[in-house]
Amino acid sequence: xxxxxxxxxxxxxYKQFGSKMAVQNLTLNIEYGEVFAFLGPNGAGKTTTIKMLxxxxxxxxxxxxxxxFSMAQQPLQAKQKLAYVPxxxxxxxxxxxxxxxxxxxxxxxxxxxxxxxxxxxLISLLELHEYVDLLxxxxxxxxxxxxxxxxxxxxxxxxxxxxxxxxGLDPKSxxxxxxxxxxxxxxxxxxxxxxxSLEVAEETATRIGIIHLGELIAxxxxxxxRNKLNGKQKLEEIFLExxxxxxxx
Numbered sequence: 001x002x003x004x005x006x007x008x009x010x011x012x013x014y015k016q017f018g019s020k021m022a023v024q025n026l027t028l029n030i031e032y033g034e035v036f037a038f039l040g041p042n043g044a045g046k047t048t049t050i051k052m053l054x055x056x057x058x059x060x061x062x063x064x065x066x067x068x069f070s071m072a073q074q075p076l077q078a079k080q081k082l083a084y085v086p087x088x089x090x091x092x093x094x095x096x097x098x099x100x101x102x103x104x105x106x107x108x109x110x111x112x113x114x115x116x117x118x119x120x121x122l123i124s125l126l127e128l129h130e131y132v133d134l135l136x137x138x139x140x141x142x143x144x145x146x147x148x149x150x151x152x153x154x155x156x157x158x159x160x161x162x163x164x165x166x167x168g169l170d171p172k173s174x175x176x177x178x179x180x181x182x183x184x185x186x187x188x189x190x191x192x193x194x195x196x197s198l199e200v201a202e203e204t205a206t207r208i209g210i211i212h213l214g215e216l217i218a219x220x221x222x223x224x225x226r227n228k229l230n231g232k233q234k235l236e237e238i239f240l241e242x243x244x245x246x247x248x249x
Contacts, residue, residue, distance in 0.1 A: 005068065007032045007159050007190030008053070013062035015048050022048045024214045026062070032158065033188040035181055037195060037205035041243050045214040046194040047087075050163050053192065054084045066159055080108075083152035087164035089144040093137035097128060097147050100136060101154060108155040115154070122150040125183075127176055142173035149180065160184060162193040166200055178204055198235045208235070212243050 008030035015023040023045040030036050040046050051057040053064060055075050064071040069078040091100055098119065105115035123132055126146045131139065139147065145165070152160065162181075166174055181191055181204050195201055201208060208225060210218040218225055218238075225238050 005032075006030060006065075007034070007067060008192060009063075009065040010049075010053070011063045011065075013049070013052065013064065014060045015045075015052060015057065016060045022214050023052075023059075023211075026211070026216055028209065028216070028219075030159075030190050030192055032190050033185050035185050035191045035193065035204050035206045037193050037201035037208045038211065039195065039198070039201060039208060039239060040211040044211045044243075046211060047163060049211070050084075050161055050192075050194055053161055054082065055079060080155070081157060082159040082161060083155070083157035084161045085145075085148055085152050085163065085165055087167055089141070089148040091136040091139070091144055091147060094135060096135055097132040097139075097150075100147060101132075101150060104151040105154050110155065118154050118156075119150075122153060125180065126150050140170075141168040142170045145169060146173055146176060149177065153184075157189065159190045159192065162191065162195075164195055165193060166195060166197045174200075198239060202235045210239060210242055218242055 006029045008028070010026055010028045013023055013026040014021065026049065038046055038049065048057065052059050053071075055071055055078070058072070066078040066081045069081065071078045092103070095103065101119045101122070102115055105118070110118070123129055126149060128146060128150065131143055136144065136147070145168075165177055169177065178200060181193070184191055185206070193205070202222060205222070207221055208218070209216055218228070220228070222235060226233060229238050229241055
């Protein structure tokens, strides 16, 4: 996997819905192995940005590149490089977890041997042993989320895009997901994560971006953000300082 080129590039991205500009002039370069936390209040433009990254929405202006592929001009090649875990896990309820993994593997064109080998690896990594052969309809939210992570990682993506991955997770599932994010980073997978959990961002992110009213208002490591805001130590303090209306502070 190349380490000199960017895993993910957004250049001068705008997204307009009618008269509302949801995202404006967003430029980001994400490196392989980076865990990038994308933070912002509700309605700031986080989910809109993620939907553009994975090809569910088209930018009004600007370009998105996954590895060496343009999302606009080479969407299939770009999507082969990435995986997406949405905030609400979707599974086929009448399949078992193992059948779901086999189905997704076939969609990606993996061989039976590849699917079986990768399935065993992911069952171990995400601690799916107890329920992988049960119907998905019987799963708790945390179990579903872990299986969705497994389906996302079957084809060894170079970029993993997460939209609120910790929502509704019990402490054990949350710990498994946080450990997984760190492990993927060590394997040079780029992780782009939207989250409201500032604690998770502090614990896992190598760099942080804060978006507010559609504009990127802060970008850097946690230490860089601390220095810019007069030494505020906690990410929560930094976030509130940048995003709260003066009358709310």
